[in-house]
Amino acid sequence: MNTHSETIPKKQTPGPSIWQTPACLSAFRSDPIGFLQDIHQRYGDTVRIPLGLPLLSVTHPDSVRYVLQEHHKNYDKGKDYERMEPVLGKGLLTANGAEWKRHRKLAQPAFHRQRLPGFATTMLRKIAQRLDGWHRQGSTLQLDIHAELMALTLEITGESLFSTDLSSRSAEVGLSFAELLRMTNEYINALVPTPLWFPTPFTIKFRRELAVLDRVVKKLIEARMNPEGDTGEDLLGLLLSAHLHTEGSEQEKPLSVEEIRDEVMTLLLAGHETTANALSFAFLLLTQHRDIADKLYAETISVLGNRPPTYEDLPQLRYAKQVAEEVMRLYPPAWAIGRRAIAHDVIDGHAVAPGTHILMSQFLTQRDARFHPDPLRFDPERFAPDQVSKRHHGAYFPFAAGPRQCIGMGFAMMELQLVLSALIQKVEITVFAPEQIKLEPLITLRPKNGMRAQVRFRQPS
Numbered sequence: 232m233n234t235h236s237e238t239i240p241k242k243q244t245p246g247p248s249i250w251q252t253p254a255c256l257s258a259f260r261s262d263p264i265g266f267l268q269d270i271h272q273r274y275g276d277t278v279r280i281p282l283g284l285p286l287l288s289v290t291h292p293d294s295v296r297y298v299l300q301e302h303h304k305n306y307d308k309g310k311d312y313e314r315m316e317p318v319l320g321k322g323l324l325t326a327n328g329a330e331w332k333r334h335r336k337l338a339q340p341a342f343h344r345q346r347l348p349g350f351a352t353t354m355l356r357k358i359a360q361r362l363d364g365w366h367r368q369g370s371t372l373q374l375d376i377h378a379e380l381m382a383l384t385l386e387i388t389g390e391s392l393f394s395t396d397l398s399s400r401s402a403e404v405g406l407s408f409a410e411l412l413r414m415t416n417e418y419i420n421a422l423v424p425t426p427l428w429f430p431t432p433f434t435i436k437f438r439r440e441l442a443v444l445d446r447v448v449k450k451l452i453e454a455r456m457n458p459e460g461d462t463g464e465d466l467l468g469l470l471l472s473a474h475l476h477t478e479g480s481e482q483e484k485p486l487s488v489e490e491i492r493d494e495v496m497t498l499l500l501a502g503h504e505t506t507a508n509a510l511s512f513a514f515l516l517l518t519q520h521r522d523i524a525d526k527l528y529a530e531t532i533s534v535l536g537n538r539p540p541t542y543e544d545l546p547q548l549r550y551a552k553q554v555a556e557e558v559m560r561l562y563p564p565a566w567a568i569g570r571r572a573i574a575h576d577v578i579d580g581h582a583v584a585p586g587t588h589i590l591m592s593q594f595l596t597q598r599d600a601r602f603h604p605d606p607l608r609f610d611p612e613r614f615a616p617d618q619v620s621k622r623h624h625g626a627y628f629p630f631a632a633g634p635r636q637c638i639g640m641g642f643a644m645m646e647l648q649l650v651l652s653a654l655i656q657k658v659e660i661t662v663f664a665p666e667q668i669k670l671e672p673l674i675t676l677r678p679k680n681g682m683r684a685q686v687r688f689r690q691p692s
Contacts, residue, residue, distance in 0.1 A: 242580040244287070246270070246279035255281050260420050264566065264672050267592055277579040280590075283422045284310060287583060288590040292602060292625030294579050295591050298570055300625075300633040309571030309588045314419045315674070317427055318411060318441060320493030323638060324501060334494060335638065337473050337486070341392065341466035342638055347645055351542035353391045354646055357383060358653045359539065360398075365658070365686055376660060376684040377511040377677075380650075381405045384503035384510070387646060392466040392498060395451050407443040408500055409677075414440070416673040448495050452488070470494055498639070505564035505675055506643050510650055511682050512562035513554060516609045517655075518662040518684075523611060524655070527554055531656045537691060540652050545645065548652050553611035555647035559629040561609060563593035566676040568631055593629055594676070602626035661685045 247255055247270070258266040259282060267288060270278055276291040289295065298306050307327040315325055323334050361383050365372060382401035389397035397404065414437050418424050427434050455467055473486040517524040530550040534540075540548065569590050576583040583589070598606045602623045603613070612618065630637035637643070654660065662668065663683045671679035 242582075244277060244279040244581045245274040247281055249281045252281040252283060256283060256420075256422060264592075264594055264670065267567075267590075267595055271595060277581050285584065285587040286590060287578065287581070287587055288592070289578060290592065290595045290599065291579065292596060292623050295596060295628060296625035296632065297578060298589050298591065299628070299631060299635070302576065303633045303635070305573050305576055306570035306589065307573060309569050311419050311569050311588070314424065315415060317418075317437075318415055318444075319497045319500070320489065322493040322497030324497050331635075334490070337469060338466060338494065338498075338638060341464075341469050342642055344641065347641060348542040350391045350642060351545075351645060351649060354387050354649050355539060355541070355653060357387045357390065358650060362654070362657055366688060371685065371687045373663075373683065373685050375681040376514055376662065376686070377507065377682040378405065380510045381504065381507040383650070384507040384646070385499075388499060388503040389451075391642070392502065393451055393455075393495065394465050394467065395454070397447075400447055403443060404447055407440045408504065411437070411440040411444065412504075412673050412675070412677075419674070444496065444500070445492075448492055448499065451499075452491055452495060466498065467491075467495065502639055502642075506646055508564045508675055508677050509555065509559055509562065509643075509647060511678050512676075513558045513647075513651060514660045514684065515662050515665050515668055515678070515682065516558060516561070517554075518660070518665050520609050523554065523609065524659075527551060527651065528655050531652050535652070535656060537656075540649060540656070542645075544652075545648060548648055550611060551648045551652045552644070553614040554651060555644065556614040556627075557609060557611040558647075560597045560603065560613070560627060561607075562670075562676055563597060563629045564675050565629065565631070566594040566672050567592040591628075594672075596625075597627055597629075599626070657689060659687045659689060661687070 255266070270280060271288070271290050276289060277294065278288045280286050280288050289298070308325060312325045319325055321330060323331065323338060326334055361379065365374075382405060385401045385404060386396070386398050389395045414433065417433075418437070425431055425434060427437060452467070455471060470486060470491045474488065474491055475485065517527070527550055530548065534544055534547045567590060569588055572583045572585055572587045572589065574585055578589070597603060600606045603626065625632070630640040630643070661684060663685065668682060669679040671677045
């Protein structure tokens, strides 16, 4: 479908005219998913959209695979990622080229498969603490399950990657991060954003919320900054070791404290927020599909009985994994990703000039009936091994794909599997008025205004 050629294709790229830029910008800001769904329904798989910069939106899996995998060297992170730098700096999510490769090489050992059993132990301990906290409030209680899961995944990320107990800071971090996420999204989508150094009500509030997170990250780093001692083997330890390193080639030059800050901020925030969103939508879907919730519970009891799960149980908790995968098909935490063309290229027969931004929406592609029959139906059986082998390559990419696939994919999938199994074993979670839950597609896909739910502890069998 995608063939690089020096000959400019004759294929005219469809889409709204440049004169419709204000209308398109307004529609995209108010309802980005609805706008993209409508635009692709009208114009097809490859659409040129006037949003104030050269932008091509593609939904066909072949085009997605071409950009992210087959011809990835011609695509880097673009302007939208550059506008995340005030929060995330030049961490793994935003960096390009040699800088990204260096950081990825340093961080990769922290996510090695051999470390997963230790991560599982931490996850299960934090889940048990959360359940104990709920039980102390009664056998049946009402709470914001999204806020609870955000706190849980933040604590898991803090202890697993940075050996730091963040339980006392989870509420503060959660509130600041949610507000900062909305403001960053607004900043990214601005045609001409106001410089953040210029004092306006928006920039003053932005800097205030960022300062809260920066203080947490700074304390986290300073507590471990020990030039003469062992830095540890977690992610922060690896980063600190790279900071103290003073010998070697230019590619192995020491990390600066600012670079450590950027990686900690990126992985602390991205590492917990996306997982919490996926878990929240999982309990929304399980509320709406009690037959699937019952099947998940039956698997959990069949494998575990009344004992807690362990890392060794993961291969037997197959349905929990399928549920998590199907949740991320319908509600991908990263609902769209972008790249920017470095050199001339051809996608789906359409000319791509250098500097063109390529938008790929997991939400749209993963709900396309051509590649996922009856796409709005919640069906974890889609991810049974015999079904996965039949799927169109590139039609499912919740963690992106290619060399820049999410570094924490194995960590996140294990966390989803363990949290779902451990919680459903002990409690029944019922989301209130599930049909009224609205989506908030910011940088990540969140439930708007949280998600109120009833938690009822099961009677021991």
